[in-house]
Amino acid sequence: MTSTIPESDRSENAAVHHTGETRSFGKRQKRNEDPRLLTGQAQFVDDVHIPGMLHAAFKRSDYAHAHLVSVDVEEARSMPGVVAVYVAADLGDYWQPSPLLVPAPPAQHVVFNERTAGPLARGKVRYVGEPIVLVIAESRYLAEDAADVIMIDYEPLPVVVDPAAGLMDGAPLVHEDVGSNLAAHVIQSKGDYEVARAEADLIISRHFDYDRGSAAPMETRGIVAQWDALAHHLSVWDSTQAPIVIRNMLAGMLGLSQRQVRVVAPYIGGGFGPKIMMPYPEEALVPWAAMRLNRPIKWIEDRQENFVAMTQERGQSHDAEIALTKDGIILGVKDVFLHDNGAYDPYGLTVPLNTQTHLLGPYIVPHYYTEFRAVFTNKIIVTPYRGAGRQHGVFVIERLLDAAAKELGLDPTEIRRRNLIPPDQFPYNNEVIGQDFTHLTYDSGNYEPVLNTAMKMIGWEEFRSSRPSVDGTKRQGIGLVMYVEGTGIGPYEGARIQVEPTGKVTVVTGVGTQGQGHYTVFAQLAAEVLGIAIDDIYVSTGDTAQFNWGTGTFASRGATVAGSAVHSAAVMVADKAKKLAADELEAAPEDIELVDGFAQVRGVPGARISLSELANRANPLRGAVQPGTEPGLEATAYFGPPMQATAAGAHAAIVEVDTETFDVKILKYVVVHDCGRVINPMILEGQVHGGVAQGIGNAFYEQLVYDEDGQLLNASFMDYLVPTSMDVPRIDVGHEETPSPLNPIGVKGAGEAGAIPVGALFAQAVEDALRGTGVEINVIPLNPSKLWELVRQARLDMQGLP
Amino acid sequence: MERDITLRVNGRSYDGKVEPRLLLCDFIRHDLTLTGTHVGCEHGVCGACTVLLDGVPVRSCLTFAVQANGHEVMTVEGLSSDPANLHPLQQSFWEAHGLQCGFCTPGILMTVLPFLEENRDPSEDEIRTAISGNICRCTGYQNIVDAVKLAASKGEAARLRASVDTEDSPFDQDGGVL
Numbered sequence: 001m002t003s004t005i006p007e008s009d010r011s012e013n014a015a016v017h018h019t020g021e022t023r024s025f026g027k028r029q030k031r032n033e034d035p036r037l038l039t040g041q042a043q044f045v046d047d048v049h050i051p052g053m054l055h056a057a058f059k060r061s062d063y064a065h066a067h068l069v070s071v072d073v074e075e076a077r078s079m080p081g082v083v084a085v086y087v088a089a090d091l092g093d094y095w096q097p098s099p100l101l102v103p104a105p106p107a108q109h110v111v112f113n114e115r116t117a118g119p120l121a122r123g124k125v126r127y128v129g130e131p132i133v134l135v136i137a138e139s140r141y142l143a144e145d146a147a148d149v150i151m152i153d154y155e156p157l158p159v160v161v162d163p164a165a166g167l168m169d170g171a172p173l174v175h176e177d178v179g180s181n182l183a184a185h186v187i188q189s190k191g192d193y194e195v196a197r198a199e200a201d202l203i204i205s206r207h208f209d210y211d212r213g214s215a216a217p218m219e220t221r222g223i224v225a226q227w228d229a230l231a232h233h234l235s236v237w238d239s240t241q242a243p244i245v246i247r248n249m250l251a252g253m254l255g256l257s258q259r260q261v262r263v264v265a266p267y268i269g270g271g272f273g274p275k276i277m278m279p280y281p282e283e284a285l286v287p288w289a290a291m292r293l294n295r296p297i298k299w300i301e302d303r304q305e306n307f308v309a310m311t312q313e314r315g316q317s318h319d320a321e322i323a324l325t326k327d328g329i330i331l332g333v334k335d336v337f338l339h340d341n342g343a344y345d346p347y348g349l350t351v352p353l354n355t356q357t358h359l360l361g362p363y364i365v366p367h368y369y370t371e372f373r374a375v376f377t378n379k380i381i382v383t384p385y386r387g388a389g390r391q392h393g394v395f396v397i398e399r400l401l402d403a404a405a406k407e408l409g410l411d412p413t414e415i416r417r418r419n420l421i422p423p424d425q426f427p428y429n430n431e432v433i434g435q436d437f438t439h440l441t442y443d444s445g446n447y448e449p450v451l452n453t454a455m456k457m458i459g460w461e462e463f464r465s466s467r468p469s470v471d472g473t474k475r476q477g478i479g480l481v482m483y484v485e486g487t488g489i490g491p492y493e494g495a496r497i498q499v500e501p502t503g504k505v506t507v508v509t510g511v512g513t514q515g516q517g518h519y520t521v522f523a524q525l526a527a528e529v530l531g532i533a534i535d536d537i538y539v540s541t542g543d544t545a546q547f548n549w550g551t552g553t554f555a556s557r558g559a560t561v562a563g564s565a566v567h568s569a570a571v572m573v574a575d576k577a578k579k580l581a582a583d584e585l586e587a588a589p590e591d592i593e594l595v596d597g598f599a600q601v602r603g604v605p606g607a608r609i610s611l612s613e614l615a616n617r618a619n620p621l622r623g624a625v626q627p628g629t630e631p632g633l634e635a636t637a638y639f640g641p642p643m644q645a646t647a648a649g650a651h652a653a654i655v656e657v658d659t660e661t662f663d664v665k666i667l668k669y670v671v672v673h674d675c676g677r678v679i680n681p682m683i684l685e686g687q688v689h690g691g692v693a694q695g696i697g698n699a700f701y702e703q704l705v706y707d708e709d710g711q712l713l714n715a716s717f718m719d720y721l722v723p724t725s726m727d728v729p730r731i732d733v734g735h736e737e738t739p740s741p742l743n744p745i746g747v748k749g750a751g752e753a754g755a756i757p758v759g760a761l762f763a764q765a766v767e768d769a770l771r772g773t774g775v776e777i778n779v780i781p782l783n784p785s786k787l788w789e790l791v792r793q794a795r796l797d798m799q800g801l802p
Numbered sequence: 803m804e805r806d807i808t809l810r811v812n813g814r815s816y817d818g819k820v821e822p823r824l825l826l827c828d829f830i831r832h833d834l835t836l837t838g839t840h841v842g843c844e845h846g847v848c849g850a851c852t853v854l855l856d857g858v859p860v861r862s863c864l865t866f867a868v869q870a871n872g873h874e875v876m877t878v879e880g881l882s883s884d885p886a887n888l889h890p891l892q893q894s895f896w897e898a899h900g901l902q903c904g905f906c907t908p909g910i911l912m913t914v915l916p917f918l919e920e921n922r923d924p925s926e927d928e929i930r931t932a933i934s935g936n937i938c939r940c941t942g943y944q945n946i947v948d949a950v951k952l953a954a955s956k957g958e959a960a961r962l963r964a965s966v967d968t969e970d971s972p973f974d975q976d977g978g979v980l
Contacts, residue, residue: 030896035885037904038892040838040878044905047837141823218842218850218905218939269840269905270939303843515903515940682899689942690902717847717937725930725943754942 024524024534025745028682032534033267033519042267045222045239046300053224054083056286056299057143059133059150060308061125064161064378064710065172066154068124073133075149081142084293085150086134086285088122094288095119098279099249102348107433109187115175115376116346119281124157126174126343127380128711129308131281136289136297159710163338163375164317174343174376183341184349184374188356190431191367193323196332200323204403208318209779210392210759212340212704213697214310215385216722217514219269220301221310223283225290232256236263236287241276242552244510247544249279250287258548265542271514272694273385274311276554277347282309307715312704313351313385315340316392322400323367328408328415332367335359335396339374342381349374350435351382354389354486357434358756359397362447362484362648363419370432378710384554386694386755388435390485391780398481398760399778402767411464412764413455413480420447420482434644435555436489442646445674446738447482450650453734454480454672458652473660476667477769480652483757487647487675487749488560488742492640494549495565497526497573499633501619503597503612505530505537507569510550511562512542516751517683521559522566524679525745529570530577531594532611549638556647556749559679564639564743571744572635580614580633645740647748649673651692651761657769662784662791664700664766672734676748684750685733691754693728698755699762701727703781774798807871811836812880820867826860827851829867830877838878838908842937849936852909853877859913878908881915891915891953900949902940910936914950924954 036042073085088095097116104112121130133150137143158172165171166181174181197203224237234256240246240263247263250256268275282299290297301309318337324330339352356370405415421428423446430440455461463478495509507526513519523537540546550562578592581599585592585607593602600608615633654668671688678684701721705713714720739746763777766787774794779786804819811834818833825844830836830853839862842850846864853862854876881889888896891911901907910933917924917932924932929950930943938946 031899034896034901034904035888035892037901037907038878038888038895038911039881039883039885040836040908041883041885042904043837044840046831046841049832049835049837141821216939218848218903218937219840220842267905268903269842270903272939303845303848515901515905517902686899686902686941686945689944690940691942693942694939716845717843718845722848722937722939724934724937725947726934728942728944730944731942 023528025528025679027680029520029524029534029680031517031520031683032523032539037267044219044267044269045224045237048224048237048298050224050226050296053296053298054136054138054293055140055143056289056297057135057140057147058131058282059135059147061121061128061130061132063125063154063156064128065157065159066125067157068121068132069153069155071132072151076135076146079142079146079149081138082135082146083138084136084289085146086120086289087132088118088120091120094253095122098284098346100348101278101346102350104184104349105353105433105437107186107188111182111185112349113178113183115178115344117281117344119284127378129380134285134289136293159378161377161379161706161708161710163315163340163377166375166377167373174378181376182373183345183376186349186352187371188432189369191332193332193334193367193369196323196367200331201326202324202404202407203321204400204407205321206400206403206778208320208396208399210314210316210395211781212312212315213702213781214307214312214704214720215272215274217270217272217275220303220306221275221280221282222300223286224296224298225287226296227291227294229294232260234261234287234291236261237266238263238283239268239275240265240278241271241512241514241554242278243512243542244544244550245552246278246283253284254288254291262545265512268512268514271553273313273388273554274383275514276552277311277383303717304715307720308380308712311381311383313382313388314391314698315382316355318392318396320396320400322404324404326408328404328410328418330363330365330419333359333365333397333400334369336371339372340377340379340382341374342377342379344381345374346381347383350384351389353433353435355393357393357430357432357440357486358390358484359393360430361394361397362421362445362482363397364421368432379706386691386752388752390752390756391698391759394481394483394757395760395780398757399763402764403776413451413460416482417448417451420451421445434486436644438643441643442484443740443742444738445646445648446736447648450648450672450674450736451482453736454650454652454670457670457672457732457734458654458668460652463654473658474656475659475769476654476656477765477767478654479761479765479768480650481757481760481764482650484646484648485556485749485753485756486644487556488641488645489555489557490640491551492638493551493562493565494547494636494638495562495569496547496634496636497566497569499573499577499611499615501612501616503536503610503615505532506540507537507566508540508546509562509566510547511553511558514553516558516687517680518558521563521679521683525563525566526570529567529574530611532597536597556751556753558751560645560743560747560749561639561641563679563747564745565637567745568637568639569635572637573633576635577611577614577633580618581609584609639743641742643742645676645742645748647673647675647750647753649753651757653761653765655765655769657766662787666729669729669731670734671731671754672736673750673753674736674738675750675753676738676740677746678735678737679747681735687750688733688754689731691752692731692758693723695755695758696728697723699759699780700782703783805868807868809870809873809875811875812877818867822866822868824867825863826865826867826870827862830862830875836877836879838883840905840908842906847937848906849913850906850909852912852936854912854916857916859916876912878911881911890956894953894956895949898945898949898952900941900946906936906938910938910946914953918954922954924950
């Protein structure tokens with residue numbers, strides 16, 4: 001293999017360490033993006049430096065709910081280095097409520113009250129952190145100085161913190177014109193739960209609470225905007241998961257053609273969901289101000305801001321019931337829950353819909369009734385965060401099954417086994433409407449091997465048959481939970497692949513990347529089809545100048561949807577190359593194979609032509625071509641799945657609880673995961689590890705604590721505990737493989753799976769360790785003091801004391 | 803109220819005029835445009851901004867630029883800033899998949915380098931303790947631990963401060979003026 005690009009022109013994808021390997025699907029391929037990241041040569045948004053650049057800072061609400069009586073920015077305007085100060089009134093017609101990103105689903109019973117926020121608060125504020133004033137200055141230091149002297153006169157209003165209280169008569173109203181705090185009310189069903197209830201031998205009812213956390217990506221949000229007045233062109237660098245949609249929105253809002261706006265999501269320091277929210281107020285304002293002032297402007301969120309200005313997730317409370325036979329067979333489930341929506345609902349109902357669908361898990365649930373109310377509260381907006389509502393559904397069904405198993409004297413793994421959907425029943429229709437608005441259908445699956453492998457890897461039988469004896473204050477427990485994850489939803493993504501005259505290949509796609517290894521995985525997919533080395537492929541993601549269409553990186557869909565588009569484009573290019581080569585080599589196209597950068601006649605050594613040469617011939621400078629010929633060895637393909645691809649898995653753990661301190665140590669952690677065909681096991685395992693780490697944080701360390709006034713009390717990494725290397729154990733990952741029939745590469749998504757069932761597992765394993773105390777864990781997040789409280793309460797309950 | 807400072811960064815001498823309140827991380831990133839050092843929390847917890855000050859890991863978000871006056875700073879670019887020519891420690895992180903989004907990585911590398919100098923054959927527990935002041939939100943730490951083990955197994959090479967000029971007399975060459 002030859003390389004003709006000078007060293008200095010090579011991208012990170014094309015440069016380092018040629019391996020010559022072209023068959024790479026399924027290999028532990030090292031990542032193309034890493035050398036730049038490791039040497040500090042990868043550009044994140046805050047690394048963008050433009051001469052003459054100004055800096056933005058925001059004055060945000062100190063109150064969760066208050067009328068804005070006055071906002072005095074005079075002193076701020078006169079501060080040295082301050083270029084502009086904007087309040088809502090200064091925005092004129094640019095002040096518009098942000099668009100509704102996801103409409104209400106076509107479910108059986110749906111009420112949806114759309115209320116979205118304008119870029120700066122006017123009249124009243126509805127959560128602590130809501131932006132009120134934008135300050136632009138010559139440096140960030142000066143912008144913050146000016147923001148500090150802004151005087152705001154608030155008239156505090158009673159606040160809604162707890163969703164249940166928010167629905168009571170006489171509750172303060174987050175949006176007066178709605179008439180209540182009801183953001184949405186959705187009822188869905190499958191079969192008739194009352195039938196199940198009437199036939200049941202056992203009915204278990206429980207209340208479950210799941211509280212808020214922060215995605216806390218290591219890179220906060222940020223945006224740089226530059227208006228080129230001579231070219232009439234706006235360039236934006238944005239730490240977003242959806243650059244194309246942001247581009248389209250900005251063009252619309254600013255009265256520009258989409259072709260006049262370029263949005264680049266460069267290297268992104270973690271997204272995990274909240275960076276798919278759009279446009280945030282800051283994203284709407286910074287480009288607007290850059291055009292107005294004709295100066296480049298940068299805004300980088302600081303960490304404390306991130307806690308009050310980036311969207312959050314997870315606040316729900318459930319009243320759930322399961323009806324079973326005496327053999328532990330599920331007859332039906334009923335779940336009624338409240339969803340804490342925060343102050344506005346621009347992201348629609350994705351999160352609670354995911355809860356509804358994912359409660360059903362890998363189990364046969366013949367009758368299902370599910371109803372939720374989403375409630376406006378005086379807290380930051382809720383939008384998807386890794387798992388996106390799936391956690392709650394999994395927590396509810398898994399905890400109900402655990403309670404039922406105890407009642408029936410069944411092993412937790414046995415009650416699960418008895419209810420698994422058998423492999424011959426796929427596609428399996430669960431009828432309710434999911435986040436992609438299709439009727440929930442599982443495309444493929446084989447769940448029992450997942451369960452068996454997880455039991456084997458964790459040593460289930462050994463642990464249960466010879467439990468370690470209590471060691472002083474330490475007690476061990478074991479747990480195993482299962483889940484499915486709807487992944488890779490539509491609508492679509494696209495990719496364009498070009499073989500350049502040098503023989504190098506470019507792959508471009510619209511999805512942004514936040515560390516998932518897209519630069520590598522997409523290169524692997526193209527290399528596999530085109531028979532070229534990974535190192536000869538340049539991948540571009542997240543730049544609207546490179547690709548015009550797409551929706552974004554969310555719902556574990558990068559590999560599934562964009563990956564399928566890459567594969568399809570590669571197949572089209574390969575076909576084109578084979579046809580051209582067939583003409584050149586006087587052979588039939590079906591006899592041509594692509595190997596090591598050449599198109600060659602199968603079985604005829606020497607009868608070959610390089611892709612480089614074919615690319616040149618496909619783009620002649622003079623002469624005539626046949627009608628209908630498209631230039632270049634290039635193709636664009638789009639892929640839109642008919643519905644989600646359903647991945648599945650089991651997590652198991654052995655934990656040790658110290659009954660004096662109530663600290664919990666995870667001694668062993670096992671994940672068995674089935675996400676269809678695996679493109680790169682190394683990257684997949686990394687995704688799983690990271691998901692589990694976030695799940696562990698969610699289960700035991702991280703909780704956003706709001707007081708009764710709606711103030712977030714722990715808005716720093718000192719007080720909001722993100723797990724460290726001391727808290728996350730080694731994770732053993734096992735793979736099962738049930739290909740998806742929904743896409744050409746047979747893959748299912750894997751980005752979120754690691755995070756989803758950890759709360760349920762933690763509860764089961766800790767409960768097992770504390771068996772005999774009467775403790776039942778129906779709340780997440782836990783922490784040592786909460787565990788202590790639960791044990792104390794259980795002791796009082798057993799003694800019949802209040 | 804600006805102060806003159808002179809310091810050495812990755813073996814090269816720089817003069818600067820800075821406000822006393824300017825953070826070292828902002829000086830490194832914005833004034834010197836060495837953007838490999840990342841800022842994750844600005845309150846000294848996450849460790850993303852870790853650099854070496856006279857060989858000792860410090861939070862550059864909790865250090866003022868003026869405090870580095872007359873001192874020697876090393877950033878991730880001091881290991882290697884050439885993607886085609888990685889330092890053995892960087893190479894180990896690549897091979898062990900010790901990073902995902904890569905935002906925390908420079909701070910972790912700058913924490914690990916002096917750790918491996920002090921502890922040539924660290925146990926898993928020692929590695930976990932050493933990096934416990936660096937938050938990573940992507941990897942779950944497992945592959946970071948493995949990357950450090952891999953680097954340790956490579957011996958002397960991974961401990962070398964490769965491109966740092968170790969000449970004794972400071973500030974006598976290059977004289978980069980801001």
